[in-house]
Amino acid sequence: MKVLASIVSAGLSKFGKLDGLYAREIFAEAAKEAFDNCPNLNPRKDIEALFIGQMSEAYERQGHIGPLMLNWSGLDDIPAFRVESACASSSVALRVGVMAIMSNMHDIVMVGGVEKMTHLPTSSNMEILASAADFPFEQWNGATFPSLFALMATAHMHEYGTTEEQMALVAVKNHENALLNHKAHMQKKISVEDVLSSKVVSWPLKLYDCSLISDGASCVILTKPELAKKFTDTPVNIIASTQAQDSLNIFERESLTTLKSIKLAAKEAFKASGLTPKDVDIAEVHDCFTIAEIIAYEDLGFCNKGFGGKFIEEGETKIGGEIPVNTSGGLKAKGHPVGATGIAQIYEVYLQLIGEAEKRQVNNAEIGLTCNIGGSGATATVNILKRGD
Amino acid sequence: MNNISVEQFYSFCAQGKLMGVKCEECKALYSVPKPFCLKCNSKNLSWVQLKGVGKLASYTIVYVPHPSFQNEAPYILGVVELEEGVKLLSRIKNVKLEELKIGMPLKIDFEKTEGNAWPNWVRYYFKPNLTENNIL
Ligand SMILES: [Zn+2]
Numbered sequence: 001m002k003v004l005a006s007i008v009s010a011g012l013s014k015f016g017k018l019d020g021l022y023a024r025e026i027f028a029e030a031a032k033e034a035f036d037n038c039p040n041l042n043p044r045k046d047i048e049a050l051f052i053g054q055m056s057e058a059y060e061r062q063g064h065i066g067p068l069m070l071n072w073s074g075l076d077d078i079p080a081f082r083v084e085s086a087c088a089s090s091s092v093a094l095r096v097g098v099m100a101i102m103s104n105m106h107d108i109v110m111v112g113g114v115e116k117m118t119h120l121p122t123s124s125n126m127e128i129l130a131s132a133a134d135f136p137f138e139q140w141n142g143a144t145f146p147s148l149f150a151l152m153a154t155a156h157m158h159e160y161g162t163t164e165e166q167m168a169l170v171a172v173k174n175h176e177n178a179l180l181n182h183k184a185h186m187q188k189k190i191s192v193e194d195v196l197s198s199k200v201v202s203w204p205l206k207l208y209d210c211s212l213i214s215d216g217a218s219c220v221i222l223t224k225p226e227l228a229k230k231f232t233d234t235p236v237n238i239i240a241s242t243q244a245q246d247s248l249n250i251f252e253r254e255s256l257t258t259l260k261s262i263k264l265a266a267k268e269a270f271k272a273s274g275l276t277p278k279d280v281d282i283a284e285v286h287d288c289f290t291i292a293e294i295i296a297y298e299d300l301g302f303c304n305k306g307f308g309g310k311f312i313e314e315g316e317t318k319i320g321g322e323i324p325v326n327t328s329g330g331l332k333a334k335g336h337p338v339g340a341t342g343i344a345q346i347y348e349v350y351l352q353l354i355g356e357a358e359k360r361q362v363n364n365a366e367i368g369l370t371c372n373i374g375g376s377g378a379t380a381t382v383n384i385l386k387r388g389d
Numbered sequence: 390m391n392n393i394s395v396e397q398f399y400s401f402c403a404q405g406k407l408m409g410v411k412c413e414e415c416k417a418l419y420s421v422p423k424p425f426c427l428k429c430n431s432k433n434l435s436w437v438q439l440k441g442v443g444k445l446a447s448y449t450i451v452y453v454p455h456p457s458f459q460n461e462a463p464y465i466l467g468v469v470e471l472e473e474g475v476k477l478l479s480r481i482k483n484v485k486l487e488e489l490k491i492g493m494p495l496k497i498d499f500e501k502t503e504g505n506a507w508p509n510w511v512r513y514y515f516k517p518n519l520t521e522n523n524i525l
Contacts, residue, residue, distance in 0.1 A: 122453070123456045123459075124456075126453065126454075126455060126456060127455065127456050130455055136395045136398075136399070136421075136508070136510070137421050137477070137478060138478055139455065139457075140508070140510065140512065141466070141478055141479055141480060141512065141513075141514075142451065142454065142455050142457070142458045142461070142464060142466055142480050143455065143466060143478060144451060144453065144454065144455050146451075146453065147449050147451050147466050150449035150451075150466075151447045151448070151449050151466065151467075151468055151478075152447075153449075154447045154448055154449060154491070155446070155447040155468075155491075158447070158491050199452070200450070200452045201452060201453045202449045202450065202451045202452065202453065202466075203449055203450040203452070204449070205449075249421075249478065250468070250478065251420070251468050251476040251477055251478045252419070252420070252421070252475075252476070256446065256447050256468060
């Protein structure tokens with residue numbers, strides 16, 4: 001098992017509707033936590049580059065955020081890279097950071113993500129988020145993000161008998177977990193009935209099947225494995241970091257019920273780490289819509305194809321179940337500031353592996369997995385993390 | 390010259406034609422234009438007319454619309470599997486919600502878009518293929 005890079009610190013801003021705060025201030029909050037938790041790190045002297053994920057400059061009419069976020073993290077001079085891959089922006093930025101470490105170009109880098117969304121009305125959010133779909137053949141024909149996942153949900157229901165109640169259970173679980181996470185956007189217990197009776201967004205998906213439009217930022221400090229102990233007694237090692245793609249539009253894909261990009265990235269991640277899905281103690285997966293979490297269970301190999309609905313029904317993914325999924329509350333209830341999401345997943349797994357996940361701590365978690373997708377699944381990343389010795 | 394482009398695809402729509410592209414080497418078919426065959430990497434692709442009939446493979450009813458379709462909500466969006474085996478995403482019109490069914494036969498139609506702001510392409514949509522219905 002090869003260690004690609006080590007995480008020596010991490011930070012996460014509060015997620016939610018952060019009125020009066022913009023991306024720069026929110027990112028500074030995440031950076032501050034990562035620096036405060038790592039007293040042996042001298043950010044100005046030690047950090048050699050910044051990689052930052054952000055989906056859209058349309059939100060704040062602000063492009064060129066590399067140098068901006070660098071400055072607001074108290075850093076200067078060093079190279080800063082903005083990475084865009086829709087909702088997978090920061091997990092793709094993480095891979096670029098890992099490449100920088102593995103290539104020996106840099107010893108210590110900072111990777112993060114940020115999005116400020118809640119100041120704009122739903123219609124603007126619908127339009128900006130839809131820009132990750134194929135313009136001439138999806139957006140032009142009326143596709144919204146919920147509608148693309150709704151097309152997958154209808155097909156999944158038809159092909160495998162998945163029910164609206166099973167999808168609702170994903171929301172119920174993730175809301176329950178978010179109650180244990182003080183940084184989560186949503187702090188509200190809900191029932192299956194609440195989900196089923198909520199306003200229809202794009203049938204069969206209702207309001208409570210959809211993740212939240214949130215503000216937030218996330219970051220991690222990556223080093224070469226051999227340097228990790230200089231900065232912390234409890235590093236977390238990245239032992240696989242993979243990425244795969246599929247067609248940008250959903251209709252050219254072989255199947256509407258499988259995300260090939262997840263399957264390919266997962267296959268490669270398990271091969272690289274020498275592990276199997278059975279070895280995973282905890283996972284954060286992309287639940288932008290409840291159906292996405294069910295499809296992720298199947299395509300990551302946590303259960304057989306078509307059995308994702310059963311898997312949630314049997315409680316296998318609750319805290320205390322076979323493999324707890326989205327202990328943070330997930331995109332569904334922790335929130336989904338799109339550019340921040342990939343690293344926010346890493347942050348949760350990092351906390352779990354160092355035993356700092358407070359009330360939602362999973363006992364003795366040693367191996368964690370994250371799965372972040374961009375758009376309707378044209379990009380997928382899978383990371384496998386292992387508690388350092 | 391093949392002129393395989395998005396602009397050309399929609400010019401065909403303006404003429405009431407649904408055109409796909411076919412790889413001249415391996416015969417792979419695509420519902421939307423592309424300059425390289427994804428199966429064999431050939432650059433030798435050409436336009437081929439599709440019949441514009443197929444079946445509904447999946448659907449959703451959009452209540453919270455794309456801002457450009459504010460006046461149409463709720464509208465139906467479907468993935469249509471064409472008779473030739475390739476698929477398209479499209480609005481489904483002229484059908485009652487309770488009659489929506491995966492597998493229902495559909496045929497294409499076209500409509501002009503209002504205004505002249507870019508891109509102003511003629512849009513395709515699908516509607517029930519009643520002749521097929523009678524056979525079933
Ligand atoms: Zn070919």
